[in-house]
Amino acid sequence: EIVLTQSPATLSLSPGERATLSCRASQSVSSSLAWYQHKPGQVPRLLIYDASNRATGIPARFSGSGSGTDFTLTISSLEPEDFAVYYCQQRSFLYTFGPGTKVDIK
Amino acid sequence: EVQLVESGGGLVKPGRSLRLSCTGSGFIFGDYAMSWSRQAPGKGLEWVGLIRSTTYYGGTREYAASVKGRFTISRDDSKSIAYLQMNSLKTEDTAVYYCSTSMVTTHYFDYWAQGTLVTVSS
Numbered sequence: 001e002i003v004l005t006q007s008p009a010t011l012s013l014s015p016g017e018r019a020t021l022s023c024r025a026s027q028s029v030s031s032s033l034a035w036y037q038h039k040p041g042q043v044p045r046l047l048i049y050d051a052s053n054r055a056t057g058i059p060a061r062f063s064g065s066g067s068g069t070d071f072t073l074t075i076s077s078l079e080p081e082d083f084a085v086y087y088c089q090q091r092s093f094l095y096t097f098g099p100g101t102k103v104d105i106k
Numbered sequence: 107e108v109q110l111v112e113s114g115g116g117l118v119k120p121g122r123s124l125r126l127s128c129t130g131s132g133f134i135f136g137d138y139a140m141s142w143s144r145q146a147p148g149k150g151l152e153w154v155g156l157i158r159s160t161t162y163y164g165g166t167r168e169y170a171a172s173v174k175g176r177f178t179i180s181r182d183d184s185k186s187i188a189y190l191q192m193n194s195l196k197t198e199d200t201a202v203y204y205c206s207t208s209m210v211t212t213h214y215f216d217y218w219a220q221g222t223l224v225t226v227s228s
Contacts, residue, residue: 001171034214036151043204043218044143044151049211056210087151091213094168095141095153 002026002090004098012106019075021101023088028068032092035064035073038100039084047086048073078103108132108217110205115222118195126190128205128219136160136183139208141215142190144201144224154203155179157188173199195226 003026013019023033031051036044046055048064051071061076075082083105088098114126128140141156155169157179167179178191188205202223206215 032213034211036215038151043221044215046211046214046216049214049216053211055214055216085150089151089153089214094170095156097143097151097153100150 002029002093002096004088004090004096006086006088006098006101008101009099010102010104012104013078014106015078015080017078019073019078019082019103021073021075021086021103023066023071023073023098025069025071025090025092029090029092031067032090033064033066033071034089034091035062036087036089036097037082037084038087044087075103108207108209110207110217110219112203112205112219112222115203115224117225117227119228120195120197120226122195123191123193124195124224125192126203126205126222126224128188128190130186130188130207133207133209134161135181135186137162139163140179140181140188141206141208142179142188142203143206143215144199144203145221146198146201149201152201154190157181192224195224197226200224200226 007022035048038044052064085100109131118124139158142154176194181188202221204221206218210216
């Protein structure tokens with residue numbers, strides 16, 4: 001089983017600040033990694049797939065990078081609606097989600 | 107418009123069974139894999155399993171280790187429904203269950219149903 005770890009567990013930032021979220025895989029997943037945003041009471045939303053491709057309708061302030069075992073999701077300037085939990089997910093071998101990073105308002 | 111609608115959640119006693127349904131519309135159901143994920147109270151997302159496209163992959167199935175042997179995913183493409191049959195339920199199976207499909211991105215979960223709560227408790 002491929003295990004994903006995310007850091008930090010919580011990120012406290014203000015609107016307008018830059019957010020940098022990390023995801024590390026226990027073994028190489030090549031570029032087979034996605035990022036999802038999940039808000040309370042809503043369904044998860046796909047943001048980034050194949051490590052760096054934005055999904056349909058996702059604003060340009062969201063970007064993804066990395067390959068192999070280390071990945072990053074960057075939100076260039078936080079909007080009020082971006083405060084949520086973010087999960088990485090690998091599909092290199094079946095699927096696994098990371099434990100999530102909560103981005104909350106400072 | 108692509109839509110996924112779930113049904114079948116509820117309260118069930120440990121050791122009993124429950125079946126969830128996920129009905130799709132707005133797309134050719136048999137052409138796409140259907141996945142199930144869940145979120146236990148206060149926890150993160152957990153992938154449960156998937157059933158691949160009947161059209162292209164013969165409807166083969168995969169499961170997470172935590173549910174393998176207890177949960178079964180099936181599909182009825184004539185009705186555009188995917189099922190999650192959950193047997194020998196445990197209290198730790200209590201969660202909101204989501205079905206999803208991979209339409210635009212082929213392998214990632216770009217459409218999700220609304221989620222249905224399953225509570226396993228005596």
